[in-house]
Amino acid sequence: MSSWLDYTINGLIVGNVYALVAVGLALIFGVSRLINFAQGSIYLVGAYIGWVAVVQLHTPLPLTIIVVAVAAAIVGLIIERFGLRPLQNSVRIAPLLATIGISFVLDQLVMLTFSPNPRALPSQLPDVRFQVGGGTIGPLDLLIAGVGLTSALLLFVFLRYTKLGWAVRATAQDRDAAMQMGVDVNRVNQAVFGIAAALGGVSGLLVGMYYNQIDTAMSLQATLKGVVAEVVGGAGNVPGAVIGSLLLGLVESYGVAVFGTSYRNLFAFLLLVVVLVLRPNGLFASARQAPPEPLTGTFIAPSRPVRIPRWALLVAAGIFAILPFFPVSFYVLQTLINAWLLGMLALSLTLVAGTVGQVSLGHAALLAIGAYTSALLSLTLNVPVGLAIIGGGLMSAALGTLLISPSFRLRGHYVSIATLAIGEIVSLVILNWESVTRGPIGISGIPPLSLFGYDLISPNSIYWFSFAVMVVLALLQGRLLTSHLGRSFRAIRDDDIAARAYGVSLNRYKSLAFIFGGFAAGVSGGIAAHLYSYINHETFNTQQSILALTVVILGGLGNVVGAIVGAVALVGLPEVFRIAAEYRILIYGIVLLLLVRFRPQGLLGTM
Amino acid sequence: MSNIDRRSLVKGSLAAMMAGAAISRAAFAQSSEPILLGVSGPLTGPNAQYGTQWKQGFDLALDEIQAAGGINGRKLAYQFEDSQSDPRQSVAIAQKFVSDPRIVMELGDFSSPASMAASPIYQRGGLVQFGFTNSHPDFTKGGDFMWSTSVSQADEQPLLASYAVRRLGLKKLAVLHLNTDWGRTSRDYFVNAAKEYGAEIAITEGYIAEERDFRSTLVRVRDANPDGLILISYYSDGALIARQARQVGLKQVICAASSVYSPKFLELGGDAVEDVHVGTRYFPEDPRPEVQKFIAGFKKKYNGLEPDAFNAYAYDAMNMAAAVVRIGGADRKAIRDAFTKVKDVPSVIFGAATFDVATRRVKGAMNAELVVRKGQFALWDGKPT
Numbered sequence: 001m002s003s004w005l006d007y008t009i010n011g012l013i014v015g016n017v018y019a020l021v022a023v024g025l026a027l028i029f030g031v032s033r034l035i036n037f038a039q040g041s042i043y044l045v046g047a048y049i050g051w052v053a054v055v056q057l058h059t060p061l062p063l064t065i066i067v068v069a070v071a072a073a074i075v076g077l078i079i080e081r082f083g084l085r086p087l088q089n090s091v092r093i094a095p096l097l098a099t100i101g102i103s104f105v106l107d108q109l110v111m112l113t114f115s116p117n118p119r120a121l122p123s124q125l126p127d128v129r130f131q132v133g134g135g136t137i138g139p140l141d142l143l144i145a146g147v148g149l150t151s152a153l154l155l156f157v158f159l160r161y162t163k164l165g166w167a168v169r170a171t172a173q174d175r176d177a178a179m180q181m182g183v184d185v186n187r188v189n190q191a192v193f194g195i196a197a198a199l200g201g202v203s204g205l206l207v208g209m210y211y212n213q214i215d216t217a218m219s220l221q222a223t224l225k226g227v228v229a230e231v232v233g234g235a236g237n238v239p240g241a242v243i244g245s246l247l248l249g250l251v252e253s254y255g256v257a258v259f260g261t262s263y264r265n266l267f268a269f270l271l272l273v274v275v276l277v278l279r280p281n282g283l284f285a286s287a288r289q290a291p292p293e294p295l296t297g298t299f300i301a302p303s304r305p306v307r308i309p310r311w312a313l314l315v316a317a318g319i320f321a322i323l324p325f326f327p328v329s330f331y332v333l334q335t336l337i338n339a340w341l342l343g344m345l346a347l348s349l350t351l352v353a354g355t356v357g358q359v360s361l362g363h364a365a366l367l368a369i370g371a372y373t374s375a376l377l378s379l380t381l382n383v384p385v386g387l388a389i390i391g392g393g394l395m396s397a398a399l400g401t402l403l404i405s406p407s408f409r410l411r412g413h414y415v416s417i418a419t420l421a422i423g424e425i426v427s428l429v430i431l432n433w434e435s436v437t438r439g440p441i442g443i444s445g446i447p448p449l450s451l452f453g454y455d456l457i458s459p460n461s462i463y464w465f466s467f468a469v470m471v472v473l474a475l476l477q478g479r480l481l482t483s484h485l486g487r488s489f490r491a492i493r494d495d496d497i498a499a500r501a502y503g504v505s506l507n508r509y510k511s512l513a514f515i516f517g518g519f520a521a522g523v524s525g526g527i528a529a530h531l532y533s534y535i536n537h538e539t540f541n542t543q544q545s546i547l548a549l550t551v552v553i554l555g556g557l558g559n560v561v562g563a564i565v566g567a568v569a570l571v572g573l574p575e576v577f578r579i580a581a582e583y584r585i586l587i588y589g590i591v592l593l594l595l596v597r598f599r600p601q602g603l604l605g606t607m
Numbered sequence: 608m609s610n611i612d613r614r615s616l617v618k619g620s621l622a623a624m625m626a627g628a629a630i631s632r633a634a635f636a637q638s639s640e641p642i643l644l645g646v647s648g649p650l651t652g653p654n655a656q657y658g659t660q661w662k663q664g665f666d667l668a669l670d671e672i673q674a675a676g677g678i679n680g681r682k683l684a685y686q687f688e689d690s691q692s693d694p695r696q697s698v699a700i701a702q703k704f705v706s707d708p709r710i711v712m713e714l715g716d717f718s719s720p721a722s723m724a725a726s727p728i729y730q731r732g733g734l735v736q737f738g739f740t741n742s743h744p745d746f747t748k749g750g751d752f753m754w755s756t757s758v759s760q761a762d763e764q765p766l767l768a769s770y771a772v773r774r775l776g777l778k779k780l781a782v783l784h785l786n787t788d789w790g791r792t793s794r795d796y797f798v799n800a801a802k803e804y805g806a807e808i809a810i811t812e813g814y815i816a817e818e819r820d821f822r823s824t825l826v827r828v829r830d831a832n833p834d835g836l837i838l839i840s841y842y843s844d845g846a847l848i849a850r851q852a853r854q855v856g857l858k859q860v861i862c863a864a865s866s867v868y869s870p871k872f873l874e875l876g877g878d879a880v881e882d883v884h885v886g887t888r889y890f891p892e893d894p895r896p897e898v899q900k901f902i903a904g905f906k907k908k909y910n911g912l913e914p915d916a917f918n919a920y921a922y923d924a925m926n927m928a929a930a931v932v933r934i935g936g937a938d939r940k941a942i943r944d945a946f947t948k949v950k951d952v953p954s955v956i957f958g959a960a961t962f963d964v965a966t967r968r969v970k971g972a973m974n975a976e977l978v979v980r981k982g983q984f985a986l987w988d989g990k991p992t
Contacts, residue, residue, distance in 0.1 A: 003826050003829075003830055006822075006823075006826045006855070007823055007826060010820075010822035010823045010826065010855075011823070013822065014820045014822070017820070108651065111655060115656075115659060116655035116656035116659055117656045117659065117660075117871065118656070118843045118871060118875060119874075120874045120875050120877070122877075127878075131856075134826070134829065134855070134856060135822070135854070135855040135856055136854055136855065136856055211819055211847055212846075212850060212875060212876075212877060213843060213846065213847065213875045215656070215843065216655070217652075217653040217655075217817075218819075220653075221817045221819075252823070253822075253823040256823040256824055256827065257823060257826070257827065260827070261783075261812040261813060261814045261818075261821075261824040261827070262786050262812070262813040264814075265815065329702070329703070329706045330702040330705065330706045331699060331700075331702040331703035333702070334698055334699045334701075334702035334703075334728075335699045335702075338695050338698070338699060342695075431786065439791065440786050440788050440790065440791045440813070441743075441788050441792070442788055444723060444743075444745040444748070445745065445748070448727065457727070457731060459702060531698070531724075532694050532698065532720075532723070532724030532727075533724065533726065533727050534719070534720060534724055534726075534745070535720065536719065536720050536788060538718070538720055538787075539694055539720045539724075571695075574696070575699065578688060578689065582650050582651060582655075582689070584651065584689065585651045585652070
């Protein structure tokens with residue numbers, strides 16, 4: 001029984017670690033309504049600055065903390081001034097995407113400067129430990145808890161009792177009204193970014209000392225856990241973020257206690273989904289916060305889509321169709337095959353995110369469901385590959401829609417967070433459901449693509465097959481969008497309350513969109529499974545979901561041709577930059593930032 | 608004779624000139640253009656550190672190969688393409704390599720999904736895919752162009768089990784393993800062997816690669832009351848587990864798989880990894896000349912940096928590739944066949960390495976029983992800790 005005390009203490013300790021990240025995220029969300037995906041990268045920068053201070057300059061701990069806080073704050077101010085402020089009057093999605101681009105750039109800069117090898121970041125506190133329960137607690141544990149709680153408390157006081165704090169809160173409630181009342185909104189944003197970045201940097205330092213190691217891959221995990229903790233607590237609520245973090249730590253710890261280590265993150269993300277379904281604004285959302293307007297079209301840029309004449313599309317399709325007759329290398333064809341597969345995923349996402357306004361960050365789960373279904377059907381039941389892929393599409397449509405349906409009642413950012421969680425849950429179920437999915441060993445020996453008994457193994461035939469499937473799906477989707485159904489979808493996106501008032505059943509139409517989109521994504525996953533011949537739980541990961549979202553936004557939300565153009569561009573760009581080796585992701589991040597800056601509505605505009 | 612008109616004379620001499628040019632170009636290629644290997648591996652993304660370590664090992668091996676006169680007078684070189692260990696990118700790289708006639712064989716990729724997704728392309732393209740970190744049991748089943756010097760876990764884990772159970776006398780074990788294809792396969796081989804040697808497995812816990820917090824896992828371990836902890840981990844997570852095990856008050860003997868063998872394990876683990884036992888495939892004090900040459904060369908080239916296991920795999924892989932190319936020349940199929948012919952290639956990991964033609968893997972990893980003493984890996988002297 002005494003072990004429960006230990007599990008509780010451990011949960012609270014790791015919860016404190018999460019809190020350090022979550023508080024910064026909450027502060028930024030509170031003011032800018034922005035999930036700052038670069039927060040994890042600032043945390044990374046803080047950890048490495050701390051390493052330089054401790055290991056190279058031998059600064060004492062208080063000075064280390066000050067150095068890190070100031071340096072990270074400067075990074076935050078630079079991000080705010082040059083990365084985000086120019087996007088102030090553009091669509092909501094633009095700053096979100098910009099933070100993703102910034103995180104690529106920061107992570108790569110740190111990696112290029114310090115090499116990707118992990119480093120030891122020694123704790124500067126004495127190594128004494130106090131016996132608590134069956135375990136022990138050290139001074140660093142207490143310092144982390146102290147920093148987490150103190151910063152939350154200080155922020156609370158700052159927001160409630162200082163003039164700048166009032167300005168922050170006023171801006172958070174209604175940006176335009178605050179501006180009219182004479183609040184310097186830019187200064188508020190700067191202050192918030194500086195504070196959040198300082199907190200993020202210090203958290204990287206402390207967490208690095210806590211584990212005695214830092215590495216350049218730590219930023220994405222930090223962001224993920226921080227976002228979960230923040231949303232559980234109520235996005236934008238600083239004390240809520242602390243409580244959400246502690247709760248997350250406890251749930252993980254108890255999850256490990258009862259079910260074992262491999263289920264750990266499963267419970268973290270289940271907690272998130274449950275909280276979102278029961279209390280869509282988090283546990284401690286402040287009731288007085290005005291909801292953002294418009295409610296679901298948050299991400300949509302008002303723009304005139306670029307109309308591409310039908311003949312031009314036909315010519316382009318014709319050129320791509322006869323491409324293998326020209327002397328192009330198989331490498332180019334394989335790259336285009338990847339583009340067509342990503343194009344199918346992007347069609348799926350552009351429908352649900354662009355046309356219906358349900359931004360999904362867990363779309364790779366649909367790929368995984370389709371891939372596993374198709375692989376298992378053809379391997380264990382000897383279903384012909386062509387039919388198995390269709391089976392994969394149908395399973396993705398059915399199961400995917402069923403899994404995502406709890407998020408139908410959510411709005412704005414919460415939809416994307418819920419789908420992010422569902423994506424992680426699917427991946428963790430695949431890892432743990434060994435009797436069906438073979439767990440971490442994965443599925444190998446998946447039969448190659450074939451159609452009516454003919455194996456499609458030459459790059460040419462795979463190219464034609466995947467291109468044809470994508471074109472058919474795109475034509476169907478184009479037809480769908482011009483129909484009555486398409487208009488209902490856009491009505492939900494533009495104003496769900498008005499749509500409901502006109503008798504549009506939100507859940508039913510959202511389901512229809514996810515069914516259609518799930519099918520396209522599932523087919524893409526199915527083809528990939530037979531193309532690769534081996535898949536495991538890591539084949540379709542979060543990065544794939546983020547890539548798909550980037551494609552869709554790049555092409556123009558809801559834009560069918562845009563999704564395909566975006567897929568070709570984003571599969572092609574890293575390949576073009578291949579000669580740049582270690583620098584290519586850095587270049588890719590910068591290109592992404594420039595695109596967001598100068599063309600936030602996407603290359604072809606929103607439909 | 609007079610029938611020979613000027614035109615045909617011109618034609619003939621032109622043809623002769625072109626043939627001459629072709630021959631001289633071929634001769635030129637023979638003499639100075641390097642024999643090129645393709646490498647598909649991570650230089651960016653979450654596994655970037657391993658790609659960096661590969662390069663260090665490759666470059667050292669190439670320096671030595673070039674100094675010894677290269678491959679029959681030609682230089683050996685590699686072209687490293689960054690796959691991020693992502694299957695989508697590794698298949699594109701595979702097509703690139705297969706259709707590039709300069710590439711004579713391929714090394715990599717790092718992870719199983721990335722490597723095995725590319726296997727069908729290499730197999731159909733008739734280009735050897737030489738995976739040297741690919742311990743997935745199905746990797747070499749991809750076809751007769753898939754070869755591997757990755758140590759089979761079927762070989763290695765019984766050696767670790769023997770170290771823990773027979774030599775250290777541990778009877779009740781807790782196994783913590785990375786929940787990947789490698790960790791899972793290793794765990795199964797370890798558990799079977801340990802049971803065979805008479806030990807009881809009290810608990811096994813799989814964790815994901817991104818995991819940083821193991822305190823609650825270790826409470827579970829404590830409650831299972833084992834007398835030894837077995838870590839099937841990489842060096843960074845292995846060091847984390849050891850630290851946190853000591854922090855939550857576990858004092859049991861820790862015994863770790865060779866994959867933690869790295870100076871980084873000592874740096875990241877600090878005092879907590881003192882007395883940790885490691886069954887390893889090589890260690891610096893091994894008097895074998897190939898090991899000493901490798902370590903001395905590595906330290907010289909990289910300013911005193913200590914090499915680790917991944918550096919050694921890459922170094923061995925490049926030397927193996929050189930040995931194979933020496934027999935097979937620049938012909939892809941001949942290179943495939945050469946894998947069946949190479950014998951006793953000097954290597955850090957295997958000693959004299961020879962492929963088992965049936966499994967297309969190398970058998971007989973060396974095993975040394977190490978223990979961390981005073982912050983250094985040392986040969987275990989047989990005394991209990």
